[in-house]
Amino acid sequence: MLVNLVKAIILGIVEGITEFLPVSSTGHLVLTERFIRFEGPLAETFAIFVQLGAILAVVWLYRQPLIQLVKDLPTQTRAQRLTLNLIIAFLPAALIGVLIHKQIKAYLFNSPIIACALILGGLLMVWIERRRVPTTPPDTHQLQEINPKQAAAIGVAQIFSLIPGVSRSAATILGGMLSGLDRPVATEFSFWLAIPTLVLATLFDLLTSLDLLQGGDLLILLVGALVSFFVALVVIRALLRYVQTNTFVPFAYYRMALGLIVLAVTFF
Numbered sequence: 001m002l003v004n005l006v007k008a009i010i011l012g013i014v015e016g017i018t019e020f021l022p023v024s025s026t027g028h029l030v031l032t033e034r035f036i037r038f039e040g041p042l043a044e045t046f047a048i049f050v051q052l053g054a055i056l057a058v059v060w061l062y063r064q065p066l067i068q069l070v071k072d073l074p075t076q077t078r079a080q081r082l083t084l085n086l087i088i089a090f091l092p093a094a095l096i097g098v099l100i101h102k103q104i105k106a107y108l109f110n111s112p113i114i115a116c117a118l119i120l121g122g123l124l125m126v127w128i129e130r131r132r133v134p135t136t137p138p139d140t141h142q143l144q145e146i147n148p149k150q151a152a153a154i155g156v157a158q159i160f161s162l163i164p165g166v167s168r169s170a171a172t173i174l175g176g177m178l179s180g181l182d183r184p185v186a187t188e189f190s191f192w193l194a195i196p197t198l199v200l201a202t203l204f205d206l207l208t209s210l211d212l213l214q215g216g217d218l219l220i221l222l223v224g225a226l227v228s229f230f231v232a233l234v235v236i237r238a239l240l241r242y243v244q245t246n247t248f249v250p251f252a253y254y255r256m257a258l259g260l261i262v263l264a265v266t267f268f
Contacts, residue, residue: 008224012225015050016053016229023255048205088148088155139180154179
């Protein structure tokens with residue numbers, strides 16, 4: 001029990017740090033689980049619970065805007081526009097994910113796929129950041145200025161995050177930047193989109209994994225979720241400050257370095 005609690009804390013920290021950074025939380029969880037030998041049915045359900053902790057962190061931080069959005073939805077055009085954009089951006093990955101969920105779990109959750117996704121995502125991140133300076137300045141600087149076409153582009157980009165190692169945050173932020181959003185707005189919209197996407201994805205995973213849950217594992221699951229929640233609170237605030245004046249290039253280099261290390265360990 002003590003060993004698994006320590007592993008739960010480690011994995012909760014990993015999830016809290018990586019869920020909203022553009023580095024792939026799924027990839028990091030899979031790699032960390034294998035490194036610390038956290039295996040079996042508990043590992044499958046644990047990933048769901050630590051993700052739930054991270055989701056609750058973003059819900060907590062956005063609780064006032066969420067409450068205001070619900071209040072304004074019947075009468076305010078801005079609230080209706082944001083809600084419509086979130087629905088448009090949410091649907092593509094949700095539909096594809098439901099259709100090929102089993103195939104993704106069976107064929108893509110392995111170290112070489114994760115490593116290649118990390119490297120390719122890092123290269124794309126560098127290209128997008130270099131491309132935007134100074135030749136193509138963004139034209140959307142407010143969350144309320146996002147249009148349905150941009151939301152659809154972000155939704156299509158989010159489909160690629162179904163591949164472990166790509167990163168949902170990276171896919172949606174880069175998709176937003178490519179469609180004309182500036183970096184802070186793309187990041188903020190990614191956080192908003194995380195709420196319906198991760199909540200429903202977690203519920204879907206939980207419903208399909210109910211038979212794996214055991215009463216004796218409850219403490220380990222709760223510890224992992226709580227650690228993930230508090231670490232994610234810190235990371236979200238830090239990332240929102242970071243993107244105001246910094247690029248994602250350091251994350252790109254980190255992704256590429258980690259991907260190369262994973263490939264080297266896997267094959268040599």
